[in-house]
Amino acid sequence: MSGLDVLIPEFDKAMRAVFCRAPTRRPMPGADLPEAELSDAERRHVAALMRVNHCGEICAQALYQGQALASRDPAVRRELESAAWEETEHLNWTETRIAELGGRKSLLNPLWYGGSLAIGAIAGKCGDAWSLGFLAETERQVEGHLEGHKARLPAQDRKSWEVLEQMKLDEMRHAETATAHGARELPPPVRMAMKLSSRLMTRLSYWI
Numbered sequence: 323m324s325g326l327d328v329l330i331p332e333f334d335k336a337m338r339a340v341f342c343r344a345p346t347r348r349p350m351p352g353a354d355l356p357e358a359e360l361s362d363a364e365r366r367h368v369a370a371l372m373r374v375n376h377c378g379e380i381c382a383q384a385l386y387q388g389q390a391l392a393s394r395d396p397a398v399r400r401e402l403e404s405a406a407w408e409e410t411e412h413l414n415w416t417e418t419r420i421a422e423l424g425g426r427k428s429l430l431n432p433l434w435y436g437g438s439l440a441i442g443a444i445a446g447k448c449g450d451a452w453s454l455g456f457l458a459e460t461e462r463q464v465e466g467h468l469e470g471h472k473a474r475l476p477a478q479d480r481k482s483w484e485v486l487e488q489m490k491l492d493e494m495r496h497a498e499t500a501t502a503h504g505a506r507e508l509p510p511p512v513r514m515a516m517k518l519s520s521r522l523m524t525r526l527s528y529w530i
Contacts, residue, residue: 344413351415352484357422364476369425370528371471372482375489376416377428377527378464378520381438382409385460388442389453398450401503405457405496412492415485422481428527454505459513461497463520465490 360368386406393399420427428434445456468490475482508516 343417344410346411346414348411350418350485351488352481355481355484357481358476358478360423360476360479364479365423366425368475368479368482369420369423371474372416372420372423372485373425373428374524374527375468375471375486376413376420377431377434377523378467379409379412379416380428380431381434381523382406382460382464383413384435384438385442385445386457388439388444389446389457392443392446393450393453395450398454398503401454401499402457405499408492408496412489415489419482419485429530430526434523434527451504451506452508454500454503455508458497458500458505459508459516461493461500463516464493465497467520467524468493 383406386402386409390399390402390406393402417427446453468486472483472486472490475486
């Protein structure tokens with residue numbers, strides 16, 4: 323298979339992730355719950371939180387795509403592709419919730435995707451054990467991030483809470499699976515750099 327044959331479907335994945343509505347096999351968590359009564363300020367706040375989470379899922383798609391492209395082990399590639407599918411479902415859920423709240427997606431999504439794709443490819447080139455370690459650490463940090471967002475939701479907004487809770491459970495499972503496949507623990511400076519970059523993305527995406 324030529325390099326072009328590989329690049330075309332990967333480019334299609336990127337365009338779909340950033341610009342198209344993501345598919346989902348599972349129903350959106352909390353879809354059967356009634357919409358809570360929220361003030362305009364609360365709706366804007368929750369929509370902004372969901373925009374941040376949608377950006378995180380955009381980044382996850384790109385990370386997994388870059389890692390899968392660089393992986394040498396078919397079993398690792400399958401695991402990355404499986405995790406990426408569930409992240410696609412998360413994209414659908416967060417985008418749906420943003421629309422329900424009258425919000426919008428981040429204008430910086432193409433930037434987040436491009437940067438995360440490059441980081442994923444670099445992680446993949448470091449070897450499958452390090453790539454899985456990067457995946458596990460990413461999911462652990464996302465798990466903490468989602469738990470923090472749950473605490474920042476208005477108490478009456480159970481629909482958003484259910485979405486974030488299911489996303490958190492999925493991320494926990496991804497981290498556990500990566501560890502079971504031989505993930506290596508990342509050095510503290512790398513983990514700190516990941517936290518700082520995530521913090522920057524979170525703050526910008528809340529507003530832009």
